[in-house]
Amino acid sequence: MKLKMMYSFLNTDLQLIEKEMEATLQSDSHVLRQASLHLLQAGGKRIRPVFVLLAAKFGDYDINVVKKVAVALELIHMASLVHDDVIDDSDLRRGAPTVKSKWDNRVAMYTGDYIFARSLEIMTEVKKPLAHKILSQTILEVAVGEIEQINQKYQFDQNIRTYYRRIKRKTAVLIAASCQLGAIAAGVSSDIHIKLYKFGYNVGMAFQITDDILDFTASEKELGKPAGSDLRQGNITLPVLLAMEDPAIKEMVLEIRETMPQEELSKVIEAINGSGAIERASAVSEKYLNKAFAELKGLPVNRANKTLYEIARFIGKRKY
Amino acid sequence: MKLKMMYSFLNTDLQLIEKEMEATLQSDSHVLRQASLHLLQAGGKRIRPVFVLLAAKFGDYDINVVKKVAVALELIHMASLVHDDVIDDSDLRRGAPTVKSKWDNRVAMYTGDYIFARSLEIMTEVKKPLAHKILSQTILEVAVGEIEQINQKYQFDQNIRTYYRRIKRKTAVLIAASCQLGAIAAGVSSDIHIKLYKFGYNVGMAFQITDDILDFTASEKELGKPAGSDLRQGNITLPVLLAMEDPAIKEMVLEIRETMPQEELSKVIEAINGSGAIERASAVSEKYLNKAFAELKGLPVNRANKTLYEIARFIGKRKY
Numbered sequence: 115m116k117l118k119m120m121y122s123f124l125n126t127d128l129q130l131i132e133k134e135m136e137a138t139l140q141s142d143s144h145v146l147r148q149a150s151l152h153l154l155q156a157g158g159k160r161i162r163p164v165f166v167l168l169a170a171k172f173g174d175y176d177i178n179v180v181k182k183v184a185v186a187l188e189l190i191h192m193a194s195l196v197h198d199d200v201i202d203d204s205d206l207r208r209g210a211p212t213v214k215s216k217w218d219n220r221v222a223m224y225t226g227d228y229i230f231a232r233s234l235e236i237m238t239e240v241k242k243p244l245a246h247k248i249l250s251q252t253i254l255e256v257a258v259g260e261i262e263q264i265n266q267k268y269q270f271d272q273n274i275r276t277y278y279r280r281i282k283r284k285t286a287v288l289i290a291a292s293c294q295l296g297a298i299a300a301g302v303s304s305d306i307h308i309k310l311y312k313f314g315y316n317v318g319m320a321f322q323i324t325d326d327i328l329d330f331t332a333s334e335k336e337l338g339k340p341a342g343s344d345l346r347q348g349n350i351t352l353p354v355l356l357a358m359e360d361p362a363i364k365e366m367v368l369e370i371r372e373t374m375p376q377e378e379l380s381k382v383i384e385a386i387n388g389s390g391a392i393e394r395a396s397a398v399s400e401k402y403l404n405k406a407f408a409e410l411k412g413l414p415v416n417r418a419n420k421t422l423y424e425i426a427r428f429i430g431k432r433k434y
Numbered sequence: 435m436k437l438k439m440m441y442s443f444l445n446t447d448l449q450l451i452e453k454e455m456e457a458t459l460q461s462d463s464h465v466l467r468q469a470s471l472h473l474l475q476a477g478g479k480r481i482r483p484v485f486v487l488l489a490a491k492f493g494d495y496d497i498n499v500v501k502k503v504a505v506a507l508e509l510i511h512m513a514s515l516v517h518d519d520v521i522d523d524s525d526l527r528r529g530a531p532t533v534k535s536k537w538d539n540r541v542a543m544y545t546g547d548y549i550f551a552r553s554l555e556i557m558t559e560v561k562k563p564l565a566h567k568i569l570s571q572t573i574l575e576v577a578v579g580e581i582e583q584i585n586q587k588y589q590f591d592q593n594i595r596t597y598y599r600r601i602k603r604k605t606a607v608l609i610a611a612s613c614q615l616g617a618i619a620a621g622v623s624s625d626i627h628i629k630l631y632k633f634g635y636n637v638g639m640a641f642q643i644t645d646d647i648l649d650f651t652a653s654e655k656e657l658g659k660p661a662g663s664d665l666r667q668g669n670i671t672l673p674v675l676l677a678m679e680d681p682a683i684k685e686m687v688l689e690i691r692e693t694m695p696q697e698e699l700s701k702v703i704e705a706i707n708g709s710g711a712i713e714r715a716s717a718v719s720e721k722y723l724n725k726a727f728a729e730l731k732g733l734p735v736n737r738a739n740k741t742l743y744e745i746a747r748f749i750g751k752r753k754y
Contacts, residue, residue, distance in 0.1 A: 227517065257544065261465060
């Protein structure tokens with residue numbers, strides 16, 4: 115089953131969220147309006163809004179409140195992507211030119227700031243102090259995660275704990291917050307929104323580990339970029355860390371530079387793929403997924419619960 | 435009287451705020467901690483915290499609440515400066531190397547994001563929904579102002595309204611918000627905090643216009659950068675707009691490029707200085723100051739009121 119089919123019953127509300135995002139990003143500044151619309155039209159899975167909506171189904175689901183939370187979280191994600199593209203000097207994202215390539219780095223920096231500001235503005239309409247506290251801590255983790263990601267590039271001697279902390283901040287906390295804040299916006303008890311937070315955290319970890327595995331196992335066509343792109347950029351992910359336990363592979367990895375010819379990089383990728391590291395990394399992802407499933411078992415059984423289960427299972431099995 | 439002498443009775447509280455900022459910006463990321471401390475040590479007038487404290491004196495002054503607001507506003511200001519330095523490619527600010535020059539643009543972008551996130555985090559400790567609404571709208575205005583400032587550079591055909599809107603967003607709203615939020619944190623009535631907002635707005639406008647005048651009238655030594663630096667960078671300020679009403683000066687201004695030799699630029703500066711535009715711009719600044727004084731007259735008479743008056747008067751008369 116395709117991902118979008120799993121939550122087709124949310125389509126009306128997701129369309130409402132899309133419209134709300136478009137309305138939120140209106141600006142009398144021409145370039146901000148253009149850059150923001152460009153980003154919206156580039157699309158995306160909108161997985162954070164989906165998690166917000168599903169989590170809200172465990173409480174008093176009022177789309178007029180819940181949609182604010184969904185928009186705020188998706189905009190925070192979007193703003194962080196725009197800044198990431200400046201840092202990574204990326205020209206393409208989701209097959210479309212990035213803001214920094216279509217305009218320039220300055221526009222990208224300020225468009226990120228602007229989208230972020232809009233997201234804060236829409237959140238003030240949600241009258242739940244706890245939601246604001248959680249959101250601000252999430253934003254903080256994401257900001258620290260961004261800078262850690264730069265600083266830890268090409269640091270081949272980092273340990274696995276550093277990796278876990280990095281992907282927690284880069285990916286898992288925002289998904290966890292999406293689940294928790296959707297639930298809080300629907301007024302659920304803390305027992306339930308904490309379980310949903312843990313569900314989101316574990317799914318987020320599994321999601322990122324799977325992403326990091328695909329950099330080695332998926333084809334260039336599936337990835338939309340050459341295999342091993344993360345590795346070439348010095349992004350030391352779980353498969354790399356596990357494979358480096360073999361001294362011969364470690365020696366190869368230590369030679370990696372951004373300018374390394376693709377055929378040499380391919381040899382490193384082959385070595386990593388043949389080392390058993392992919393299977394071990396998959397097992398770790400599986401472990402996180404099982405924890406996510408366990409949280410769902412402690413939650414009321416309903417359609418949202420079933421859908422969260424299916425999405426999590428999909429994430430664990432996706433091939434690209 | 436020196437500016438700092440006017441509010442020396444706030445020194446204990448200002449020192450507390452300085453310590454709170456330092457504590458707030460702690461991070462287990464080495465580079466974030468270093469870059470943040472570097473910014474703190476570069477100092478600054480801390481005029482926004484001063485306005486927060488003085489405005490809070492009109493209500494129930496609790497330094498433990500008020501300091502959170504003061505820190506949040508100063509950090510938002512600081513974060514926007516870090517991003518500005520990336521945009522302007524500035525190597526020095528307040529005589530110290532900028533984050534983008536001491537580290538690089540990427541670190542500067544993420545340090546800005548990080549400081550901004552910390553500011554939001556500390557604000558969640560202030561349990562006043564109105565304060566959050568005002569703050570988020572302020573942040574939005576500042577973000578839009580930043581991008582307008584880029585887009586309107588070298589746009590010699592902009593009108594004066596565009597200039598006023600730009601400096602409102604660039605400077606006045608954050609000072610206005612400092613006054614209003616300090617008052618709200620101290621639980622004053624809306625009658626009073628709205629007056630303080632208007633006071634801050636008018637002082638902020640006068641402050642920026644004076645700043646824009648000094649680019650023409652102050653010496654390189656006073657400014658810490660060559661006279662006419664704003665003009666060279668295509669920043670079309672009030673003196674320029676007024677001087678351009680003379681077609682001969684307009685013709686000279688239209689020739690301005692970043693690479694123009696300093697002696698040629700000096701001729702343009704001389705022409706603007708001799709056109710009467712400086713005096714007219716000063717009169718506009720005076721007009722804003724008088725509006726600010728009028729707001730103070732509607733507020734309770736106390737030491738804070740007197741100090742706000744003195745600060746505003748100083749701002750109107752300062753020579754650098």
